[in-house]
Amino acid sequence: MEAYIFNLLNLIAIYGILAVSLNFIIGYAGIYSLAHAVFFGLGAYTSAWVGLNVTPSTFVTIPAAMLVAAIVSLVLALPALRVRGEYFVAASLGLQVIAVTVFSEWKSFTGGIGGVLAIPPVNLFGAEIYQPREFAIVSVIALLIVIAITLALVRSSFGRNLRAIRDSESAAASFGKNVPLIKTVAVVISAALAAVAGALYASFISFINVESFMLDTSVLLMAMVIIGGTGTFLGPLVGAALLLILPSAISYLSFLPQTEIGALQQIIYGLGMTLLMIFRPGGIVGRRSGT
Amino acid sequence: MTSTTIAHGEPLLQVRNLDKSFGGMKAVDDVTLDLRAGIVTTLVGPNGAGKTTLFNLITGNLARDSGEVEWLGQDIAGGKPHLIARRGIMRTYQDLRLFDSMSVWDNIMSATEYGLLPMPMSSAARHRRKERIEEVLERTGLSDKRDTRALDLAYAERKFLSMARIMATEARLWLLDEPASGLDPNSYERFLKILRDDREAGTTICIIEHNLDIVIGISDRIAFLDRGRLLADAEPDTVLNDPELAKIYFGDQS
Amino acid sequence: MLALQLAVTGLQTGALYALTAVGFSLIFGSTRIFHFAHGATFAIAAYFFYFVFQAGFGTVPAILGASAGAIAFGLLIYWLVYVPVQRHEGSFFTVFVASFGVGIAVQNLLGMVFGRGFVTVNTSLSRSSEILPGLYVAPLAWVAIACAIVFLGALHLFLRHTHTGMALRALSDNPELVRIFGLSPQRISAIVFVIGSVLVVPAAIITSATTGLNPAIGHHVMLISLAASIVGGIGSVYGTLLAGLILGLAESMALLFVASQWTEAVTFAILFAFILIRPSGLLGRATAH
Numbered sequence: 106m107e108a109y110i111f112n113l114l115n116l117i118a119i120y121g122i123l124a125v126s127l128n129f130i131i132g133y134a135g136i137y138s139l140a141h142a143v144f145f146g147l148g149a150y151t152s153a154w155v156g157l158n159v160t161p162s163t164f165v166t167i168p169a170a171m172l173v174a175a176i177v178s179l180v181l182a183l184p185a186l187r188v189r190g191e192y193f194v195a196a197s198l199g200l201q202v203i204a205v206t207v208f209s210e211w212k213s214f215t216g217g218i219g220g221v222l223a224i225p226p227v228n229l230f231g232a233e234i235y236q237p238r239e240f241a242i243v244s245v246i247a248l249l250i251v252i253a254i255t256l257a258l259v260r261s262s263f264g265r266n267l268r269a270i271r272d273s274e275s276a277a278a279s280f281g282k283n284v285p286l287i288k289t290v291a292v293v294i295s296a297a298l299a300a301v302a303g304a305l306y307a308s309f310i311s312f313i314n315v316e317s318f319m320l321d322t323s324v325l326l327m328a329m330v331i332i333g334g335t336g337t338f339l340g341p342l343v344g345a346a347l348l349l350i351l352p353s354a355i356s357y358l359s360f361l362p363q364t365e366i367g368a369l370q371q372i373i374y375g376l377g378m379t380l381l382m383i384f385r386p387g388g389i390v391g392r393r394s395g396t
Numbered sequence: 397m398t399s400t401t402i403a404h405g406e407p408l409l410q411v412r413n414l415d416k417s418f419g420g421m422k423a424v425d426d427v428t429l430d431l432r433a434g435i436v437t438t439l440v441g442p443n444g445a446g447k448t449t450l451f452n453l454i455t456g457n458l459a460r461d462s463g464e465v466e467w468l469g470q471d472i473a474g475g476k477p478h479l480i481a482r483r484g485i486m487r488t489y490q491d492l493r494l495f496d497s498m499s500v501w502d503n504i505m506s507a508t509e510y511g512l513l514p515m516p517m518s519s520a521a522r523h524r525r526k527e528r529i530e531e532v533l534e535r536t537g538l539s540d541k542r543d544t545r546a547l548d549l550a551y552a553e554r555k556f557l558s559m560a561r562i563m564a565t566e567a568r569l570w571l572l573d574e575p576a577s578g579l580d581p582n583s584y585e586r587f588l589k590i591l592r593d594d595r596e597a598g599t600t601i602c603i604i605e606h607n608l609d610i611v612i613g614i615s616d617r618i619a620f621l622d623r624g625r626l627l628a629d630a631e632p633d634t635v636l637n638d639p640e641l642a643k644i645y646f647g648d649q650s
Numbered sequence: 651m652l653a654l655q656l657a658v659t660g661l662q663t664g665a666l667y668a669l670t671a672v673g674f675s676l677i678f679g680s681t682r683i684f685h686f687a688h689g690a691t692f693a694i695a696a697y698f699f700y701f702v703f704q705a706g707f708g709t710v711p712a713i714l715g716a717s718a719g720a721i722a723f724g725l726l727i728y729w730l731v732y733v734p735v736q737r738h739e740g741s742f743f744t745v746f747v748a749s750f751g752v753g754i755a756v757q758n759l760l761g762m763v764f765g766r767g768f769v770t771v772n773t774s775l776s777r778s779s780e781i782l783p784g785l786y787v788a789p790l791a792w793v794a795i796a797c798a799i800v801f802l803g804a805l806h807l808f809l810r811h812t813h814t815g816m817a818l819r820a821l822s823d824n825p826e827l828v829r830i831f832g833l834s835p836q837r838i839s840a841i842v843f844v845i846g847s848v849l850v851v852p853a854a855i856i857t858s859a860t861t862g863l864n865p866a867i868g869h870h871v872m873l874i875s876l877a878a879s880i881v882g883g884i885g886s887v888y889g890t891l892l893a894g895l896i897l898g899l900a901e902s903m904a905l906l907f908v909a910s911q912w913t914e915a916v917t918f919a920i921l922f923a924f925i926l927i928r929p930s931g932l933l934g935r936a937t938a939h
Contacts, residue, residue, distance in 0.1 A: 137743055178522055182924060183926060184922070184925050187925075187926060187929065188925055188929050190742060191678075191684060191880075191884065192880065192884075192925055192929050193744060193925075194742075194746070194924075194926060195876055195877070195880045195921060196921075196922055197923040198873070199877070199918035199919070199921040199922040199925070200922060202873060202914060202915065202917075202918040203915045203918050203919060203922070206911065206912060206914060206915035207915070209911065210911055210912070219710075224804075249604050261513075261514040262505075262510070262511065262513075262514045262515075263508070263511040263513060263514060264505040265498065265505060265509070266506065266509070266510075266512075268495060268497055268498055268502075268506075269495045269498065269506045271497070272493075272494070272495040272496045272497055272498065273493040273494070273495060273496075275457060275477070275489070275493060276489060276493035276494070277493070277495075277506075278457075278476075278477040278478045278481065279455060279477060279478075279481050279486060279489075280481060280486065280506070280507045280508075280510060280561070280565065280881070281478050281481040281482040281486075282478055282510045282511035283478050283510070283512065284478065284774075287512060288510060290512060297405075313906075320869075320873075321754075324747070324750050326745050327747065328750075328751070331743060331744065331747050332747075368758040368759075368761055368762045369762075371754055371755070371757075371758040372754070372755045372758045372759060374754065375750075375751040375752065375753070375754030375755035375756075375758070376751060376752075376755050376756075376799075377751070378747055378748065378750065378751030379731055379748045379749075379751035379752050379755070380749075380751075382735055382744045382747050382748035382751070382933055383731065383734045383735055383748065386692065386735065386738050386744045388739075395790075
């Protein structure tokens with residue numbers, strides 16, 4: 106039971122990092138990406154590869170993961186500079202589908218469908234951390250650091266620049282703001298932070314495969330942000346916690362047939378998303394609706 | 397921003413033979429015009445005369461077909477809008493384009509900062525910026541609304557916020573696109589005072605305006621555009637008393 | 651000969667994509683509802699057909715069952731999900747998440763009821779015969795192409811020549827105008843959902859007899875529909891039709907150059923390139939901003 110609670114806490118912290126970093130571009134720059142799981146995956150695969158082939162030190166694996174995700178995110182920045190709304194959603198979705206194919210086929214890096222096994226645990230100055238309880242300290246601290254970084258950015262001139270661009274790109278440019286550069290940097294930061302979650306996930310679970318980085322995950326993350334409340338600080342965390350606890354809670358209902366638990370979880374999760382959009386479209390923490 | 401000094405009344409921005417057409421229709425047709433330092437030039441003309449298009453060509457929001465735009469002797473035509481803005485040419489929009497989700501204070505603050513990443517500022521500089529924004533709020537009558545979201549402001553307040561953003565910058569040339577349209581006469585005085593004070597402080601202003609009270613109240617020069625062509629560029633009296641221009645402007649109403 | 655074989659297969663796939671994508675495009679174009687659960691409609695129609703057919707009731711009742719399932723689902727999701735979401739000025743993304751949630755629920759529900767494995771309906775029409783040396787075509791390929799021509803032709807006549815069809819085309823431009831003509835926008839929207847849902851039925855049935863079904867099929871179909879409606883130009887029914895055919899052909903012809911695992915990536919690479927280079931699509935008039 107205790108291990109179960111800490112496992113859940115670790116997952117909430119990891120998905121919390123993903124939701125916070127996604128909210129950074131959704132809530133402040135108005136960039137609704139359906140490709141966030143790509144950067145989660147890139148972070149996981151990169152840190153696993155570095156951990157297995159170079160050094161298990163977390164001080165190397167995480168920066169490497171961030172770097173790779175940051176570079177690849179430039180591909181996502183391209184459509185973000187040119188199109189908005191459903192066009193950008195479709196572009197990010199296209200990137201997500203392409204990435205899943207690459208993750209499944211690039212066997213030397215991702216292990217193909219089978220995935221990567223025996224990924225070394227988090228290693229801080231030679232100390233290995235794999236117990237869920239100790240790992241929880243690491244994951245929660247990482248979450249707090251990610252929150253602190255995004256909070257600092259959002260409250261600075263950079264955050265004002267982002268919101269200004271979201272509200273009116275032309276006016277922002279008329280006050281000297283380099284719109285493409287600012288948007289690109291926002292996408293890069295968001296992707297790099299998602300890679301942190303990927304690196305933590307890989308070293309915590311010690312096994313990864315493409316299943317964790319598919320479109321469903323990207324939509325789950327978007328749902329966490331929207332259900333929690335876009336552009337708020339608590340929102341993505343509440344959304345992440347809710348969408349992770351909700352399905353896992355029903356596995357305790359003993360009268361349900363064990364073989365159908367997975368499907369029932371998915372059904373509850375799917376309908377939960379729908380019902381929340383009907384009754385709380387502005388999010389649980391959100392102040393306003395429908396922006 | 398460039399800090400080249402230039403004498404009062406000398407050309408700050410020179411438009412030379414500027415052309416722009418949209419699908420065969422000439423929106424700006426061979427316009428040559430000087431915007432002189434420290435004075436207010438008013439652009440007048442019927443709707444569709446090409447006034448806003450001229451602004452868009454100067455600020456880089458639109459690409460010209462041919463012609464030059466010289467700023468302190470340097471050709472800036474074809475430059476990107478944000479780089480032209482950084483030279484000291486800033487504008488307002490007829491449809492305002494406020495940062496609607498942000499507070500009045502953040503709107504003004506954001507207009508003054510364009511660095512990619514937050515710059516370290518000395519506390520003195522921080523203090524000066526705060527003072528400047530306070531002063532702008534005071535002059536536009538928005539002091540009580542500083543924490544209100546731009547979207548929630550009344551119409552006139554939105555117009556003044558659009559002015560406040562440009563007032564807080566270090567811009568040397570303001571291009572104002574119908575900043576007073578729809579204002580009630582009570583707001584005219586506040587608006588004219590802003591323009592006069594800033595002209596006094598050395599700002600060069602070019603303003604598109606329809607309201608004759610405002611045109612007469614503020615103009616040092618009037619440039620008259622019709623169907624993309626510059627028909628006159630002279631002292632207010634000369635332009636306002638020209639019967640030909642009056643006929644174009646007022647049509648059959650006169 | 652391989653190229654010709656792939657072209658015929660591609661045409662068959664493309665005809666099915668076109669039918670599904672046009673339904674999605676019609677719904678999105680006229681109601682601005684991003685109906686991601688359109689793929690769920692497809693899966694429901696296919697499984698209803700499979701169920702009635704396997705139970706031994708024959709082809710016609712199975713087709714009726716599939717149509718009834720698709721229409722009922724289309725109307726229910728419109729009234730129970732989209733109308734309430736749009737009541738609070740539901741943004742594009744709230745509609746999207748709500749719709750996606752329904753898609754997940756349907757997929758898992760189908761899995762619980764019908765099993766998660768692959769199932770195929772066996773008919774004599776799915777058996778291929780050699781019509782030219784080395785060219786094998788199943789009669790279903792012709793059925794697919796004929797269905798696409800008949801259904802899309804009927805849609806064309808409906809949109810051009812009926813009062814409702816014209817109101818429907820006006821809906822995306824100006825809901826007020828529709829009201830002035832004495833029609834309720836909500837009623838027209840409901841009609842759009844019925845039409846869009848009916849269009850997937852032939853595609854779903856033919857798919858159940860050719861490539862087979864699993865509960866996740868709706869997902870793939872939805873992605874293709876989305877890609878086709880963007881490549882064709884958002885809101886352009888004819889562009890989407892063309893794009894559906896092109897994507898079907900591209901997916902099939904890509905096998906000349908890449909392994910089959912990569913075909914989906916090829917489709918989405920085309921989509922990605924279109925958004926970057928020509929976001930208004932093949933025949934779209936709307937611009938991206």
